[in-house]
Amino acid sequence: MSGRKPVVALENPGVERAAEFIRDAVSERKVVVVVGNCWVDYRGRASSKLEPGERIVVIKEDGSVLVHRPVGYEPVNWQPAGCLFQTRVVGDVLHVRAIRRKPSESVRISFDRVYLLSAMSLVDRGEFSLHASEEDMQRAILLEPSILEDGLKPITYEKKVEPGFVDVYGVDRNGKLVVVEIKRKTAGRDAALQLARYVDFVKTVANREVRGVLAAPRLARGVQRLLATLGLEFKALDPKKCTEVLRKSETRKLAEFFEEA
Amino acid sequence: MSGRKPVVALENPGVERAAEFIRDAVSERKVVVVVGNCWVDYRGRASSKLEPGERIVVIKEDGSVLVHRPVGYEPVNWQPAGCLFQTRVVGDVLHVRAIRRKPSESVRISFDRVYLLSAMSLVDRGEFSLHASEEDMQRAILLEPSILEDGLKPITYEKKVEPGFVDVYGVDRNGKLVVVEIKRKTAGRDAALQLARYVDFVKTVANREVRGVLAAPRLARGVQRLLATLGLEFKALDPKKCTEVLRKSETRKLAEFFEEA
């Protein structure tokens, strides 16, 4: 732990020193950050020219490049992962060129001054998750059933059936019963089978046709076919859209909703 | 020039020192770059959680924030310009919170170690231009006339006529003469009137019917009606599509093209 030095930084290196440093760092798959006065020429899907100014340039270990001005969310120039790099000095100017195949394009960044140059070996295994709880998604459907399908009218939720609880239970625009199973992330075979059991149970109790709808951000591989076999349906439901619905209707309470309906 | 120090950097500052440094830099509207081990919680249009890992965080002078992992073009977390910042230390953890109103959201970045911390006053007045010159668009039409309309056959280009030069001059699928006027951006009334003059000239010389086509990314307001009045046509032509055509056919030379035709 104490032996590791994740970041090495140089202040105001000459362009020759900087070129050497960048070449080494890129070949060692390190992340490189360069702050300096530069201009940029891009040619590929489109073409662009950026006149000189002071910017931050990031070269990542996967070969992606970002040129950031002092303002703005977006990079002014960039290149996605997979670039090859050429670094060389011509006169007093350091040229860093990122080359990409398919589509064939290149970004050339030219520095006449480098203020800060650093190379880093970053360890980042942290998981990233976008969440919207299953309960959030359920509440969103109850508040705004049209996000699932037009004309859907929820009757109850968390209804007890044989094997467990039906997430949402309602009637579609044609008066047909609908059982909805919600998954907050990719729905697997288990979700499909669980829904099938619920549908079967409701069918025997109600003694009429029942639709089964699996609502999830996406389906796992092969589950679409399984659903077809089971006579069930899939409806893509974006957790973020649910969060939006909740935010917009956060003044309306669930209780009020059912009173109105 | 020699007195200006655009970038100040600290290596391995403690979190207390880092907090103070960031507070000062942000209040002075400097750009701040932090490299360290951090985790991120976002709540707003959606919600997200990023487990600990080593990343690069950039806070720009306009109040935008970027959290970059060691790979990938896109930031894993971010916030657009206009954020307010809270920086504080709790225990041994440095929390930087970016708050945005409308939509109300916040990103909290928590560091337990900072490897590199720098603040910079960058001067960037350089102009950025995405180009596809009018000449590029002309060459694209000559190489691939179908991007304008099927069956179009160019005869010459830059043809001298009374008031100037016709960009492209050709014959359509029905053998009718066509005069094309190209504009690389929104075409205004002037472009329409210029085209009208060219068409009139060619009509008097050729003594037969002549179509006038204005090729541009779009029309300014009211120009569509003016074109109709003048008996001219508009064809949307995307500069980027032209660049694509040129890239795909860059081995074919213009001369060869005319020899083949």
Next chain:
DNA sequence: TGCTAAATCTCGAAC
């Protein structure tokens, strides 16, 4: 101000 269309879109999954 809100909507619509484009972006050097990027990114990932399905086919």
Next chain:
DNA sequence: GTTCGAGGTTTAGCA
């Protein structure tokens, strides 16, 4: 590999 669709999309152009 290519195509298709979503994104905390963002951003720019108009009604």
